[in-house]
Amino acid sequence: MPHLSYDHAAGLSALADMPGFADHMRRAMLDTGLFPLGGIRVRGHAASSESVADGAPGWLWLDMQVRIGQGRSEAEKTRVTQALYAAARAFLEPCLGDRPFALSLELREIDPRFSAKSWNTVHAALKG
Template sequence: MPHLRLEYSANLDQKADMSAVCRAAHEAILSTGLFEIGAPRVRAYPAPHYAIADRHVENGFVDMVFRLGAGRSAEDKKRAGDAIMAAVAAELAPLLAAPHFALSLEVVEIDPALSWKKNSMHARLRDQ
């Protein structure tokens, strides 16, 4: 269970392919070797209402939160975060080259006592 949630300013819908961003992030998560194929979930949500910095009309943001189960080392969590940030930054390079964009990522470890899951995909994918 790693889940990556991207919240972004809705003005980016005209400037970036958020489906491609999700695919790049998903590939980055799997490339770490830390998670099995049935585990990652990546999703993006536009924020239609926002106020950023000086409220310049061109300002935009992508804020990412990567939640993962407990038990991984700090080095593994950092490696996953580095991979995600690099992949998303590469996908959004034109925005990062402009003076109106902010990209952020936070890695959050989930308390296993407070997390419930049911997943029928794992069995199917493990048999492949």
């Protein structure tokens, strides 16, 4: 862990390098120093249907959800939330100019009782 998932307005792909955004956010997660390399996952999806605000076409938005395992302090979770939000904004703001845009992020802690992940060979592959 952690996993960063995001959904975004379909129109955002025409203005910003979204594969580049995913890699930028992966590096931002690593830069926090709180997560193991092999646990980081970033994935994004353009909305196939959307209706925002007044329903007019063309509204731009990106909504991020970060899921992490338990064990980090409130201060660490705050730092991660702020760092990832700042990284997303730094990447997207130059692409969007003064267009109306909404950026959001929510961090969730996973209850290990309800999380199965016994089959993961990524960590071993990174070592070898």
